[in-house]
Amino acid sequence: MSADPVTLMVARRVSRERYSDFMAWLREGEQLAADFPGYLGSGVLAPPPEDDEFQMIFRFADESTLSAWEHSASRRAWLERGAGLFEQPHEHRALGLDAWFGSADRRPPRWKQSVAIWLAFFPVSLGFNLCFGPWLADLxxxxxxxxxTLALTPLMTYWFIPLSTRLLALWLNAPAPRARRPGATAPSR
Structure with a gap:
């Protein structure tokens, strides 16, 4: 088992008429998870208006603490109480940066990962400094x-970077253009 933090991402499709019930059920699950040793936090990304797939994130200190929560009686009972609220979930477990950028076979190049992180980090850092800079200036x-960093790291990790990678998913996962062979000419039209 790994000693690195582990993120469990779960996608669930929820009909609009069950949204309130689903959110109440999800808050109950987050409270249950918070009682387990190794729990680092959780969050939910709501779908865009034309979609119904919610992305839920549960983060634990390592694989063994996540496994203890996953196989617990309280989680099993919670999942049973949620039956009928959503379609069969799709789950993905990730370590480190994998939590934001997918598995090794689908991970975008590092430069694209850097751009996605920067696009999340710059406006949030700027906003923080504009709002709180005057009060912190004398420190x-x-x-x-x-x-x-204490204020922004959780926000970046659980909300803004996952949001950035979701919004940029098409670009992040776009295949790299093929390089032309030396001496090849572009096709004429």
Missing amino acids: PLVLRILLS
Whole structure:
């Protein structure tokens, strides 16, 4: 078993008329998971207006703590209470950056991953500094950075970077253009 943090991502399709019931059920599940050792947090990304697939994220300190929650009687009972709220879920387990960018066989190039992270990080950091910069200005640099990273890291990890990668999914997963052979000419029209 790995000692790295593990993220379980679950996609569930929920009809609009069951949305309130689903959200109440999900909050119950998050509270149950929070009682388990190794729980690091969870979140949900709602679908765009034309879709019905919710993305849920549960993060644990390592595979063994996630496994303890996954195989617990309380989680089993919670899943049974949710029966009928959604279609069969699709689950994906990921370690480290895999949690944001998919499995090794589908992971985009590092430069695309960097762009997606930066596109999430820059506006959030800018907003934080515009809102809180004046109050933090008199603090020593190390303390300012400590406070900003303590506030922003969970937001980035659980909400903004997953949102960025979801919004950029088509671009991130687009195949690289084929390189032309040396001496080849472009086709004429």
